[in-house]
Amino acid sequence: MAEKVLGVLGGMGPLASAQFMVRLTLLTPAERDQEHIPTVLWSDPRVPDRTAARLGGGEDPLPALLRGLRGLEAAGCGAVAIPCNTAHGWFAPMQTATRLPILHIVEAAAADLRRQGVAPGPIGVMGTAATLAMGLYQEGLAGAGWDCLVPTSVEMARLVTPAIAEVKANRVTEAYAPLAEAARALAARGARAVVLGCTEIPLGIAAGPALPFPVVDTIDALARAAIGWARAPDSI
Amino acid sequence: MAEKVLGVLGGMGPLASAQFMVRLTLLTPAERDQEHIPTVLWSDPRVPDRTAARLGGGEDPLPALLRGLRGLEAAGCGAVAIPCNTAHGWFAPMQTATRLPILHIVEAAAADLRRQGVAPGPIGVMGTAATLAMGLYQEGLAGAGWDCLVPTSVEMARLVTPAIAEVKANRVTEAYAPLAEAARALAARGARAVVLGCTEIPLGIAAGPALPFPVVDTIDALARAAIGWARAPDSI
Missing domain, CATH: 3.40.50.1860 (Rossmann fold)
Structure with missing residues (x-):
């Protein structure tokens, strides 16, 4: 080593x-x-x-x-x-x-879903608008049977995109509430787990109480x- | 830039x-x-x-x-x-x-003492046995009027040296109590501030309640x- x-x-x-x-x-x-x-x-x-x-x-x-x-x-x-x-x-x-x-990083996320015992089926993915638009996770995880739910365009514009910008500007604490709200919305729509598919997102999520469902921290x-x-x- | x-x-x-x-x-x-x-x-x-x-x-x-x-x-x-x-x-x-x-790093620590308004006089310095033995801080800060108190050899062997090893082994939480005890002992002997002169030490000190006197985090x-x-x- x-x-x-x-x-x-x-x-x-x-x-x-x-x-x-x-x-x-x-x-x-x-x-x-x-x-x-x-x-x-x-x-x-x-x-x-x-x-x-x-x-x-x-x-x-x-x-x-x-x-x-x-x-x-x-x-x-x-x-x-x-x-x-x-x-x-x-x-x-x-x-x-x-x-x-x-x-x-998508293979690493898939390995972590398996490590956490997340069965095939619907999961949520949060990320930048570009990551979601290019289907990085949707295509990368489909072969293993995970179907990716993503935030709506309204949720992206109101919650996820501004929160990612907050982390990049060192305002980590402020990012928690909007990111947690977006993750909870995915869980409410049936996601069994949520992949935090932008490395700013786990920084914000770590600034508040743990979410009550499995999350994959891509860091x-x-x-x-x-x-x-x-x-x-x-x-x- | x-x-x-x-x-x-x-x-x-x-x-x-x-x-x-x-x-x-x-x-x-x-x-x-x-x-x-x-x-x-x-x-x-x-x-x-x-x-x-x-x-x-x-x-x-x-x-x-x-x-x-x-x-x-x-x-x-x-x-x-x-x-x-x-x-x-x-x-x-x-x-x-x-x-x-x-x-x-000693010049950086001196700048931080000034930033925190620590007047010349007795301060404490914690570090590895080697850092203290070579007088890195004692000599480096004497010219500006800070007199460095250091832990006793018993405090080094019982508290500081084992706590540094705990951090290097990823047991950060366990390092807090011995490091805080050693810092408090320096304050009790007259130190107006304590320099955490080993970069493992602020990691341990951050794992518990803040100390009630100024500290210089050398990171x-x-x-x-x-x-x-x-x-x-x-x-x-």
């Missing part, structure tokens, strides 16, 4: 990737520094807004993403985790451009996938 | 440098991702134990520290923060070996120094 170095392409947003580092550390079984996972975090919050690029003709983030991947390659990393769901809209061109395996899910990679003796 | 990239030489311990990233983000005034500070965190928990090297003839950490500095240089960083107090025992050879300015102090560097238009 000691010689495998994890690369983290982060900064999208910066608080989410910082929290990814915290959770990666706390979820790693270790008794001393030297048993933790060597990691290089490339936190580049200058990457152009992924949602604006996908939905509004904003600047393409791919060049900045590829710069980060090259930086992680040069640093000696053996695999890459990207704690930003929307950035996975560029997964294919990123994976084509690097020899490093990229751990896919934690990706951290668990990264630990699995680092600890597998014969992994990629 | 946007083109200045902060380098963080971390992993000593990994939870402290992850928390440094969280605090760096939360202390930065920003309304959206793109206003945060681009940062590369080189989190290498394999760096040999600093205290064992200084006090017990353990393996020299300097080669690993220099590898990290070279990685941060190659990544395009413009300055380096090291969220590990004991590693500052190798400050001079590190600064000699890199063209990047290293932000000194926060170093984050404030880094933000000052990043935001200064004409800085080094």
Whole structure:
């Protein structure tokens, strides 16, 4: 394990990737520094807004993403985790451009649904408007039998999108109430669990009382996938 | 600001440098991702134990520290923060070996004492046995008129050293009581404030009720120094 170095392409947003580092550390079984996972975090919050690029003709983030991947390659990393769901809209061109395996956040979320024993059937997914519009989770989870309910466009505009912006502006506490309301609405429509499919969302949800149904924290899910990679003796 | 990239030489311990990233983000005034500070965190928990090297003839950490500095240089960083107090025992050879300015954690702590209005006179300093033995704070703060009280050797062996190890093993909650007891003992002996001069210590202290006297969190102090560097238009 000691010689495998994890690369983290982060900064999208910066608080989410910082929290990814915290959770990666706390979820790693270790008794001393030297048993933790060597990691290089490339936190580049200058990457152009992924949602604006996908939905509004904003600047393409791919060049900045590829710069980060090259930086992680040069640093000696053996695999890459990207704690930003929307950035996975560029997964294919990123994976084509690097020899490093990229751990896919939707696969990590699916593994966490299984870990929590969530049976096939209706689940909820919250995310940026771009993540939902591109069907990242709807397509990624359909094969395993999970049917994704998503917030209505009114719920997105009134609750989810503003709350994500609050977290990016460091107003984490203010994000709890709108995010919890949107998650409860999905549960009321039949979701057996809710995937927090934008890494800002678990930061807001953690600022208040726990929700009374299973949630998949995609920061934690990706951290668990990264630990699995680092600890597998014969992994990629 | 946007083109200045902060380098963080971390992993000593990994939870402290992850928390440094969280605090760096939360202390930065920003309304959206793109206003945060681009940062590369080189989190290498394999760096040999600093205290064992200084006090017990353990393996020299300097080669690993220099590898990290070279990685941060190659990544395009413009300055380096090291969220590990004991590693500052190798400050001079590190600064000699890199063209990047290293932000000194003791200077950051002094700036935070001033920010909190702590007058010259007796203050307390907690840290690893190595940090205290090398006089990092005692010498670094004497010129400004702060006289450093340190825990007794019995307090170190019974309270501070085991609590630091608890944090490194992810048992943060268990570290609060012994660390708070050691800090209160310094206050009882006349300390007007207590410097948490090991970056594991503020993690433990944050796990319980706030102490009834000023404390300098060296994670926060170093984050404030880094933000000052990043935001200064004409800085080094």
